[in-house]
Amino acid sequence: MAAQKAVPARRAPAKNKPLRGELMSADCPSRDVLKHVTSRWGVLLLVVLMGGTHRFSDLRRTVGGVSEKMLAQTLKWLEADGFVARKSYDTVPPHVEYRLTPLGEQVGARVATLATWIEDSLPEILSAQRQFEASAQAEPADRKRPWQL
Amino acid sequence: MAAQKAVPARRAPAKNKPLRGELMSADCPSRDVLKHVTSRWGVLLLVVLMGGTHRFSDLRRTVGGVSEKMLAQTLKWLEADGFVARKSYDTVPPHVEYRLTPLGEQVGARVATLATWIEDSLPEILSAQRQFEASAQAEPADRKRPWQL
DNA sequence: CGGCATCCGATCAGATACTG
DNA sequence: CAGTATCTGATCGGATGCCG
Numbered sequence: 001m002a003a004q005k006a007v008p009a010r011r012a013p014a015k016n017k018p019l020r021g022e023l024m025s026a027d028c029p030s031r032d033v034l035k036h037v038t039s040r041w042g043v044l045l046l047v048v049l050m051g052g053t054h055r056f057s058d059l060r061r062t063v064g065g066v067s068e069k070m071l072a073q074t075l076k077w078l079e080a081d082g083f084v085a086r087k088s089y090d091t092v093p094p095h096v097e098y099r100l101t102p103l104g105e106q107v108g109a110r111v112a113t114l115a116t117w118i119e120d121s122l123p124e125i126l127s128a129q130r131q132f133e134a135s136a137q138a139e140p141a142d143r144k145r146p147w148q149l
Numbered sequence: 150m151a152a153q154k155a156v157p158a159r160r161a162p163a164k165n166k167p168l169r170g171e172l173m174s175a176d177c178p179s180r181d182v183l184k185h186v187t188s189r190w191g192v193l194l195l196v197v198l199m200g201g202t203h204r205f206s207d208l209r210r211t212v213g214g215v216s217e218k219m220l221a222q223t224l225k226w227l228e229a230d231g232f233v234a235r236k237s238y239d240t241v242p243p244h245v246e247y248r249l250t251p252l253g254e255q256v257g258a259r260v261a262t263l264a265t266w267i268e269d270s271l272p273e274i275l276s277a278q279r280q281f282e283a284s285a286q287a288e289p290a291d292r293k294r295p296w297q298l
Numbered sequence: 299c300g301g302c303a304t305c306c307g308a309t310c311a312g313a314t315a316c317t318g
Numbered sequence: 319c320a321g322t323a324t325c326t327g328a329t330c331g332g333a334t335g336c337c338g
Contacts, residue, residue: 219330
């Protein structure tokens with residue numbers, strides 16, 4: 001006997017939300033895709049590639065701080081997920097180009113929207129951060145710490 | 150005096166892109182915000198909180214696989230960035246509620262858009278993954294593939 | 299209940315060196 | 319130029335235990 005219910009059916013739909021939430025399942029395959037897409041360099045790579053085809057070294061130069069290893073690694077993830085197409089010209093000095101697939105352009109657009117919003121809203125965010133820090137030390141709850149942090 | 154240029158001015162605008170690209174700077178503060186928002190649990194938390202106010206244990210139960218430590222950690226990041234508001238009722242059994250701030254709702258909406266797209270497109274993505282794996286072993290060495298998109 | 303502190307293993311990520 | 323391989327340090331992230 002399966003001890004547990006066949007389908008836990010992530011609880012009754014309730015009156016709550018519009019969120020499909022299969023993503024909340026921990027074993028949902030979406031998690032892996034999300035991981036690649038939202039990875040440190042995945043986001044930046046998708047944004048850059050929204051601008052068109054780029055070469056390996058090109059990407060390396062454009063995305064500040066990325067190492068060759070992580071660039072290759074992340075490109076492989078995105079390629080395996082079907083978001084990036086890799087084209088290799090068999091010339092003397094190797095020449096490889098990367099571009100988004102149609103699928104990649106769709107996810108890239110959404111990632112770019114997020115990234116752009118953050119950039120545009122950075123002033124507000126930084127302001128909110130300062131406010132938080134200020135009120136954080138303003139209410140140490142019960143003055144348990146005389147010293148600042 | 151500053152030995153280096155005051156403002157490297159991330160290169161001429163060129164004819165290139167709509168990408169502001171301050172994000173590509175490696176030392177851009179946006180990177181940190183992006184890191185919190187796109188972190189493993191940050192994404193899921195924002196999506197869940199788009200559905201309204203939730204308690205700590207509530208979130209713990211809803212987001213499959215998250216540990217208390219990471220939940221607390223991620224909530225703190227998001228709170229410090231001004232995306233999440235934490236409200237603590239001083240009752241006997243502690244009662245703490247988390248909800249999105251107006252700023253958080255904006256970033257949350259974009260994150261949710263991305264997450265939703267991935268869920269909806271999962272069939273296509275999985276299909277693309279299989280295609281890749283298939284053609285990957287079909288061209289083990291130097292067999293160039295006419296990359297079909 | 300809602301945390302925080304600690305220990306510890308797993309994974310990430312960078313520097314370096316080497317290959318086609 | 320475009321990677322791959324390896325070694326190592328940093329960080330992530332989970333389990334446990336304690337406190338308010």
